[in-house]
Protein backbone atom coordinates (compact mmCIF):
# COMPACT_ATOMS: atom_id res chain seq x y z
CA UNK A 278 0.00 0.00 0.00
CA UNK A 279 1.43 3.38 -1.00
CA UNK A 280 -1.34 5.93 -0.44
CA UNK A 281 -1.31 8.40 2.42
CA UNK A 282 -4.32 7.77 4.65
CA UNK A 283 -6.45 10.88 5.12
CA UNK A 284 -7.53 10.50 8.74
CA UNK A 285 -11.07 11.91 8.92
CA UNK A 286 -11.42 11.02 12.58
CA UNK A 287 -8.41 13.15 13.57
CA UNK A 288 -9.40 15.94 11.17
CA UNK A 289 -12.94 15.98 12.58
CA UNK A 290 -11.47 16.40 16.07
CA UNK A 291 -9.60 19.52 14.92
CA UNK A 292 -12.81 20.90 13.36
CA UNK A 293 -14.67 20.31 16.64
CA UNK A 294 -11.86 22.07 18.55
CA UNK A 295 -12.17 25.10 16.26
CA UNK A 296 -15.95 25.08 16.76
CA UNK A 297 -15.56 24.80 20.55
CA UNK A 298 -13.06 27.67 20.76
CA UNK A 299 -15.31 29.87 18.64
CA UNK A 300 -18.24 29.03 20.93
CA UNK A 301 -16.15 30.06 23.96
CA UNK A 302 -15.47 33.43 22.32
CA UNK A 303 -19.14 33.94 21.34
CA UNK A 304 -20.20 33.29 24.92
CA UNK A 305 -17.49 35.43 26.52
CA UNK A 306 -17.57 38.40 24.12
CA UNK A 307 -21.22 38.48 23.12
CA UNK A 308 -23.14 36.37 25.63
CA UNK A 309 -24.41 34.20 22.77
CA UNK A 310 -24.65 30.39 22.92
CA UNK A 311 -25.20 28.74 19.51
CA UNK A 312 -28.12 26.30 19.57
CA UNK A 313 -28.92 23.32 17.33
CA UNK A 314 -32.39 21.74 17.20
CA UNK A 315 -32.61 18.19 15.88
CA UNK A 316 -36.00 16.75 15.03
CA UNK A 317 -36.52 12.99 14.82
CA UNK A 318 -39.81 11.54 13.62
CA UNK A 319 -40.31 7.83 14.31
CA UNK A 320 -38.00 5.21 15.72
CA UNK A 321 -35.62 4.22 12.95
CA UNK A 322 -32.69 2.68 14.93
CA UNK A 323 -29.92 4.16 12.74
CA UNK A 324 -31.53 7.62 12.93
CA UNK A 325 -31.78 7.33 16.72
CA UNK A 326 -28.01 6.66 16.91
CA UNK A 327 -27.22 9.62 14.61
CA UNK A 328 -29.45 11.96 16.60
CA UNK A 329 -27.91 10.86 19.90
CA UNK A 330 -24.38 11.42 18.54
CA UNK A 331 -25.31 14.82 17.15
CA UNK A 332 -26.78 15.92 20.48
CA UNK A 333 -23.77 14.65 22.43
CA UNK A 334 -21.21 16.35 20.19
CA UNK A 335 -23.23 19.59 20.16
CA UNK A 336 -23.09 19.77 23.96
CA UNK A 337 -19.39 18.75 24.03
CA UNK A 338 -18.64 21.77 21.83
CA UNK A 339 -20.36 24.06 24.35
CA UNK A 340 -23.50 24.63 22.30
CA UNK A 341 -27.14 24.12 23.28
CA UNK A 342 -28.83 21.00 21.94
CA UNK A 343 -32.61 20.85 21.55
CA UNK A 344 -33.96 17.40 20.72
CA UNK A 345 -37.51 16.91 19.51
CA UNK A 346 -38.68 13.31 19.18
CA UNK A 347 -42.05 12.83 17.56
CA UNK A 348 -44.00 9.58 17.07
CA UNK A 349 -43.96 8.03 13.58
CA UNK A 350 -47.67 8.72 13.11
CA UNK A 351 -47.32 12.49 13.77
CA UNK A 352 -49.36 14.45 11.19
CA UNK A 353 -47.19 16.50 8.80
CA UNK A 354 -49.03 19.66 9.94
CA UNK A 355 -47.75 19.11 13.51
CA UNK A 356 -44.17 18.77 12.28
CA UNK A 357 -44.56 21.95 10.18
CA UNK A 358 -45.93 23.77 13.26
CA UNK A 359 -42.87 22.66 15.27
CA UNK A 360 -40.57 23.91 12.51
CA UNK A 361 -42.40 27.28 12.58
CA UNK A 362 -41.75 27.53 16.33
CA UNK A 363 -38.06 26.65 15.89
CA UNK A 364 -37.76 29.17 13.03
CA UNK A 365 -39.05 31.87 15.39
CA UNK A 366 -36.94 30.82 18.41
CA UNK A 367 -33.89 33.11 18.79
CA UNK A 368 -32.04 30.46 20.86
CA UNK A 369 -32.12 28.08 17.88
CA UNK A 370 -29.55 28.90 15.18
CA UNK A 371 -29.62 25.57 13.35
CA UNK A 372 -32.48 23.17 12.58
CA UNK A 373 -31.98 19.64 11.31
CA UNK A 374 -34.83 17.29 10.48
CA UNK A 375 -33.43 13.77 10.48
CA UNK A 376 -34.12 11.90 7.23
CA UNK A 377 -35.71 9.63 6.16
CA UNK A 378 -39.15 10.83 7.25
CA UNK A 379 -42.13 8.44 7.52
CA UNK A 380 -43.83 7.68 4.20
CA UNK A 381 -46.89 9.90 4.81
CA UNK A 382 -44.71 13.02 4.95
CA UNK A 383 -43.45 15.10 2.02
CA UNK A 384 -39.74 15.52 2.82
CA UNK A 385 -39.31 18.39 0.31
CA UNK A 386 -42.18 20.36 1.88
CA UNK A 387 -40.77 19.77 5.37
CA UNK A 388 -37.19 20.76 4.46
CA UNK A 389 -38.38 23.83 2.58
CA UNK A 390 -40.36 24.95 5.65
CA UNK A 391 -37.07 25.47 7.55
CA UNK A 392 -35.77 29.05 7.60
CA UNK A 393 -32.92 28.86 5.02
CA UNK A 394 -30.66 30.78 7.44
CA UNK A 395 -31.14 27.96 10.00
CA UNK A 396 -30.93 25.13 7.44
CA UNK A 397 -27.65 23.64 8.70
CA UNK A 398 -28.08 20.58 6.45
CA UNK A 399 -28.05 22.87 3.40
CA UNK A 400 -30.95 21.03 1.77
CA UNK A 401 -33.42 23.95 1.49
CA UNK A 402 -34.09 24.88 -2.12
CA UNK A 403 -32.77 28.43 -1.46
CA UNK A 404 -29.45 27.08 -0.23
CA UNK A 405 -29.26 24.68 -3.19
CA UNK A 406 -29.79 27.66 -5.52
CA UNK A 407 -27.28 29.86 -3.71
CA UNK A 408 -24.61 27.13 -3.85
CA UNK A 409 -25.38 26.49 -7.53
CA UNK A 410 -24.88 30.17 -8.35
CA UNK A 411 -21.71 30.50 -6.30
CA UNK A 412 -23.28 32.62 -3.55
CA UNK A 413 -22.92 32.36 0.21
CA UNK A 414 -25.13 29.53 1.45
CA UNK A 415 -25.43 26.80 4.04
CA UNK A 416 -23.45 23.92 2.51
CA UNK A 417 -24.48 20.26 2.99
CA UNK A 418 -22.33 18.71 5.70
CA UNK A 419 -20.90 15.64 3.94
CA UNK A 420 -19.61 17.48 0.83
CA UNK A 421 -18.33 20.30 3.06
CA UNK A 422 -16.34 17.74 5.05
CA UNK A 423 -14.91 16.27 1.84
CA UNK A 424 -13.91 19.75 0.62
CA UNK A 425 -12.17 20.54 3.92
CA UNK A 426 -10.12 17.33 3.70
CA UNK A 427 -9.23 17.98 0.04
CA UNK A 428 -8.10 21.54 0.77
CA UNK A 429 -6.08 20.35 3.73
CA UNK A 430 -4.37 17.62 1.71
CA UNK A 431 -3.94 19.34 -1.67
CA UNK A 432 -4.02 23.07 -0.91
CA UNK A 433 -5.10 24.81 -4.12
CA UNK A 434 -7.50 22.64 -6.15
CA UNK A 435 -7.65 24.98 -9.15
CA UNK A 436 -7.38 23.27 -12.53
CA UNK A 437 -7.48 19.72 -11.21
CA UNK A 438 -9.69 17.13 -12.88
CA UNK A 439 -12.36 16.04 -10.40
CA UNK A 440 -14.72 13.14 -10.96
CA UNK A 441 -17.69 12.72 -8.63
CA UNK A 442 -19.35 9.33 -8.92
CA UNK A 443 -22.98 9.74 -7.82
CA UNK A 444 -25.47 12.55 -8.49
CA UNK A 445 -27.66 12.60 -5.38
CA UNK A 446 -28.96 15.90 -4.04
CA UNK A 447 -27.29 15.37 -0.66
CA UNK A 448 -23.80 14.33 -1.76
CA UNK A 449 -22.97 14.10 -5.49
CA UNK A 450 -24.48 17.32 -6.84
CA UNK A 451 -23.38 19.67 -4.02
CA UNK A 452 -19.92 18.05 -4.05
CA UNK A 453 -19.62 18.81 -7.76
CA UNK A 454 -20.75 22.42 -7.19
CA UNK A 455 -18.16 22.90 -4.45
CA UNK A 456 -15.37 21.50 -6.64
CA UNK A 457 -16.48 23.76 -9.50
CA UNK A 458 -16.30 26.64 -7.02
CA UNK A 459 -12.66 25.64 -6.42
CA UNK A 460 -12.07 25.88 -10.19
CA UNK A 461 -11.71 22.15 -10.73
CA UNK A 462 -12.74 20.66 -14.07
CA UNK A 463 -15.67 18.59 -12.84
CA UNK A 464 -17.28 15.46 -14.27
CA UNK A 465 -20.29 13.86 -12.60
CA UNK A 466 -20.58 10.12 -13.28
CA UNK A 467 -23.65 8.02 -12.49
CA UNK A 468 -25.35 4.74 -13.29
CA UNK A 469 -25.76 5.59 -16.98
CA UNK A 470 -22.19 6.84 -17.53
CA UNK A 471 -20.43 4.99 -20.36
CA UNK A 472 -16.99 3.55 -19.74
CA UNK A 473 -17.01 4.76 -16.16
CA UNK A 474 -13.63 3.17 -15.39
CA UNK A 475 -11.98 5.34 -18.05
CA UNK A 476 -13.79 8.45 -16.77
CA UNK A 477 -12.53 7.73 -13.25
CA UNK A 478 -8.97 7.15 -14.47
CA UNK A 479 -8.85 10.80 -15.64
CA UNK A 480 -9.47 12.08 -12.11
CA UNK A 481 -6.87 13.88 -10.02
CA UNK A 482 -9.64 13.95 -7.39
CA UNK A 483 -12.02 11.00 -7.30
CA UNK A 484 -15.05 11.25 -5.01
CA UNK A 485 -17.12 8.08 -4.66
CA UNK A 486 -20.73 8.55 -3.44
CA UNK A 487 -22.50 5.59 -4.95
CA UNK A 488 -23.75 3.26 -2.23
CA UNK A 489 -22.26 0.14 -3.91
CA UNK A 490 -19.79 -1.74 -1.71
CA UNK A 491 -16.22 -1.73 -3.05
CA UNK A 492 -17.34 -0.89 -6.61
CA UNK A 493 -14.36 1.29 -7.54
CA UNK A 494 -11.24 -0.81 -8.03
CA UNK A 495 -7.60 0.17 -8.04
CA UNK A 496 -7.34 0.00 -11.83
CA UNK A 497 -10.03 2.74 -12.06
CA UNK A 498 -7.71 5.13 -10.18
CA UNK A 499 -5.10 7.42 -11.76
CA UNK A 500 -1.71 6.88 -10.09
CA UNK A 501 -1.25 9.50 -7.38
CA UNK A 502 -4.91 10.61 -7.36
CA UNK A 503 -6.68 11.71 -4.18
CA UNK A 504 -9.59 9.39 -3.45
CA UNK A 505 -12.45 10.46 -1.17
CA UNK A 506 -14.72 7.53 -0.33
CA UNK A 507 -18.11 8.76 0.90
CA UNK A 508 -19.78 5.34 0.79
CA UNK A 509 -20.88 3.57 3.95
CA UNK A 510 -22.00 0.00 3.23
CA UNK A 511 -22.47 -2.86 5.65
CA UNK A 512 -21.42 -6.23 4.28
CA UNK A 513 -21.22 -9.74 5.69
CA UNK A 514 -17.91 -10.54 7.39
CA UNK A 515 -17.83 -14.34 7.88
CA UNK A 516 -14.12 -14.03 8.74
CA UNK A 517 -15.19 -12.29 11.99
CA UNK A 518 -17.61 -15.08 12.86
CA UNK A 519 -21.12 -16.24 12.07
CA UNK A 520 -23.56 -13.43 11.33
CA UNK A 521 -20.89 -10.72 11.74
CA UNK A 522 -20.74 -7.68 9.48
CA UNK A 523 -18.32 -4.85 8.72
CA UNK A 524 -18.41 -1.43 7.09
CA UNK A 525 -16.83 -0.81 3.70
CA UNK A 526 -16.80 2.13 1.33
CA UNK A 527 -17.68 2.44 -2.34
CA UNK A 528 -14.00 1.92 -3.15
CA UNK A 529 -12.11 -1.32 -2.89
CA UNK A 530 -9.74 0.08 -0.28
CA UNK A 531 -6.83 -2.35 -0.69
CA UNK A 532 -6.47 -2.06 -4.46
CA UNK A 533 -7.24 1.70 -4.58
CA UNK A 534 -4.66 2.43 -1.86
CA UNK A 535 -2.01 0.68 -4.00
CA UNK A 536 -2.46 3.29 -6.74
CA UNK A 537 -3.82 6.47 -5.13
CA UNK A 538 -1.64 9.21 -3.66
CA UNK A 539 -4.05 9.59 -0.75
CA UNK A 540 -7.30 7.96 0.31
CA UNK A 541 -9.94 8.23 3.03
CA UNK A 542 -10.63 4.97 4.89
CA UNK A 543 -14.07 3.59 5.77
CA UNK A 544 -14.80 3.83 8.64
CA UNK A 545 -12.79 6.81 9.88
CA UNK A 546 -12.79 8.99 6.77
CA UNK A 547 -15.71 11.09 5.58
CA UNK A 548 -18.16 9.79 8.22
CA UNK A 549 -16.74 11.63 11.27
CA UNK A 550 -16.42 14.83 9.22
CA UNK A 551 -20.16 14.96 8.54
CA UNK A 552 -21.21 15.64 12.16
CA UNK A 553 -18.20 17.94 12.69
CA UNK A 554 -19.42 20.01 9.72
CA UNK A 555 -22.94 20.10 11.15
CA UNK A 556 -21.48 21.73 14.28
CA UNK A 557 -19.41 24.08 12.09
CA UNK A 558 -22.54 25.07 10.13
CA UNK A 559 -24.40 25.79 13.38
CA UNK A 560 -21.68 28.21 14.53
CA UNK A 561 -21.63 29.80 11.07
CA UNK A 562 -25.43 30.21 11.13
CA UNK A 563 -25.21 31.75 14.63
CA UNK A 564 -22.55 34.25 13.54
CA UNK A 565 -24.53 35.23 10.43
CA UNK A 566 -27.75 35.63 12.47
CA UNK A 567 -25.92 38.02 14.80
CA UNK A 568 -24.09 39.95 12.08
CA UNK A 569 -20.71 38.69 13.31
CA UNK A 570 -17.69 37.59 11.25
CA UNK A 571 -17.81 33.92 10.30
CA UNK A 572 -15.38 31.48 11.91
CA UNK A 573 -12.33 30.97 9.74
CA UNK A 574 -11.74 27.57 8.16
CA UNK A 575 -15.22 26.25 8.94
CA UNK A 576 -17.06 27.32 5.79
CA UNK A 577 -16.80 26.54 2.07
Ligand code: NDP
Nearest residue numbers: 419443444445448467468486487488507508509547548551
Ligand atom coordinates in the same frame (compact mmCIF):
# COMPACT_ATOMS: atom_id res chain seq x y z
P1 NDP B 1 -27.99 7.73 -3.53
O1 NDP B 1 -28.47 6.34 -3.58
O2 NDP B 1 -28.97 8.85 -3.33
O3 NDP B 1 -27.20 8.05 -4.89
C1 NDP B 1 -26.30 7.12 -5.42
C2 NDP B 1 -25.75 7.63 -6.73
O4 NDP B 1 -24.84 6.64 -7.22
C3 NDP B 1 -26.81 7.84 -7.80
O5 NDP B 1 -26.58 9.07 -8.46
C4 NDP B 1 -26.62 6.66 -8.74
O6 NDP B 1 -26.80 6.97 -10.10
C5 NDP B 1 -25.15 6.35 -8.56
N1 NDP B 1 -24.90 4.95 -8.86
C6 NDP B 1 -25.55 3.87 -8.36
N2 NDP B 1 -25.04 2.74 -8.89
C7 NDP B 1 -24.05 3.11 -9.75
C8 NDP B 1 -23.17 2.42 -10.58
N3 NDP B 1 -23.19 1.08 -10.68
N4 NDP B 1 -22.30 3.13 -11.31
C9 NDP B 1 -22.25 4.47 -11.24
N5 NDP B 1 -23.07 5.20 -10.44
C10 NDP B 1 -23.96 4.52 -9.72
O7 NDP B 1 -26.85 7.75 -2.44
P2 NDP B 1 -26.24 8.96 -1.55
O8 NDP B 1 -25.62 9.98 -2.40
O9 NDP B 1 -27.22 9.37 -0.53
O10 NDP B 1 -25.10 8.14 -0.76
C11 NDP B 1 -24.02 7.55 -1.45
C12 NDP B 1 -23.19 6.78 -0.45
O11 NDP B 1 -22.67 7.67 0.52
C13 NDP B 1 -23.96 5.72 0.34
O12 NDP B 1 -23.08 4.64 0.60
C14 NDP B 1 -24.28 6.43 1.65
O13 NDP B 1 -24.41 5.52 2.73
C15 NDP B 1 -23.05 7.26 1.81
N6 NDP B 1 -23.26 8.46 2.61
C16 NDP B 1 -22.33 8.72 3.57
C17 NDP B 1 -22.42 9.84 4.34
C18 NDP B 1 -21.35 10.12 5.35
O14 NDP B 1 -21.57 10.81 6.30
N7 NDP B 1 -20.14 9.59 5.16
C19 NDP B 1 -23.54 10.78 4.22
C20 NDP B 1 -24.42 10.47 3.12
C21 NDP B 1 -24.28 9.33 2.37
P3 NDP B 1 -28.26 7.31 -10.73
O15 NDP B 1 -28.56 8.69 -10.27
O16 NDP B 1 -28.01 7.21 -12.19
O17 NDP B 1 -29.20 6.28 -10.19
